[in-house]
Amino acid sequence: MYLTQCPACDHRVSSQAESCPSCGQPLRAKTTNGGGITFWGVVGAVILAIIIMSFE
């Protein structure tokens, strides 16, 4: 979890917030069904596959 800035009003917003509490600007247009773990799982799997293939 980290702080990000609202692109509309530069208010500091938690990365977990789906919209800016100050102006209501939506911060994450992507689907947010707990995608953090899935995202890094996919990235890790792809990187691992590339490493394995590069060694053969």
Ligand SMILES: [Zn+2]
């Ligand atoms: Zn804002």
